[in-house]
Amino acid sequence: MSDLLERLRGRGWRLTAQRRVVAEVLDGGGASHVHLTADEVHARAAARLPEISRATVYNTLGELVSLGEVIEVATDGRAKRYDPNAHRPHQHLVCSRCGAIRDVHPGGDPLADLPAAERFGFTVSEVEVTYRGLCPNCAGA
Amino acid sequence: MSDLLERLRGRGWRLTAQRRVVAEVLDGGGASHVHLTADEVHARAAARLPEISRATVYNTLGELVSLGEVIEVATDGRAKRYDPNAHRPHQHLVCSRCGAIRDVHPGGDPLADLPAAERFGFTVSEVEVTYRGLCPNCAGA
DNA sequence: TCCTACGATAGACAGAGTCTAAGTCAAGAA
């Protein structure tokens, strides 16, 4: 995602300090297993650019999602999380107790598990799989 | 439905008009592909029992979920849906445009697709699969 | 019938996200 800003400029984005900071927060360090909420993104962005507003963070995140640069993940009934790891398809493993999230890469094609007879005429294009359980910390004796 | 009320009574539930109406709304007609939001449940319940409160609907739904009689489904970032089809395991197929939901029963065991090396020490106990696409109505034209 | 603990109610409150009106500024034009 390091050339993210390049791609965005190529898409006609006006490059503002706010957008740059949001992109940097999401891409920070290249750690691909980051799943921040909008408010967490806002907090980190505000550390670099104190006057940035919540609305701008939401707007920018929404644009990044539309552009396919970021994936929206709703694991629980709480705040959505924003996932910069949009270029390698993956699923999520979530701790039922503490909410920790890990990227996982299951084998097989989950779409293939849904026979035509179970598709009811839908044009199925996407599958989202969430594995739930206890993380080592929460399960630990 | 009468089964449900029986089971609830057996569990020590005090049988009030409000709880009865909520249970009837969820179980209404035995159509198992009902996925109502809390507010939809409230609206239908209020048609039979006008003074029923939102809080009671939320409380009752929460109790039914705890008892395993109803499943909470969060397909989008919007309101949770309450699924009375709790006794036959299934997954969901959701229309990306209109939000229509269908129950589906994929083959294979989705848990088996997650190799041990991808479990990161988690005790994985549950998988939730959401298929997305366009329903016949939304795809046509 | 009476008692009372459990349940229902209204409405305040909270979290997450959207929207609007007004001000600001990135970037192309001259």
Added chain:
DNA sequence: TTCTTGACTTAGACTCTGTCTATCGTAGGA
């Protein structure tokens, strides 16, 4: 370089979903 303008940002009001609390009511047992 300066000008211009429409895209962008902002504060804060607003919506939607859900939770909580204080008070009132009643199901069901004695």
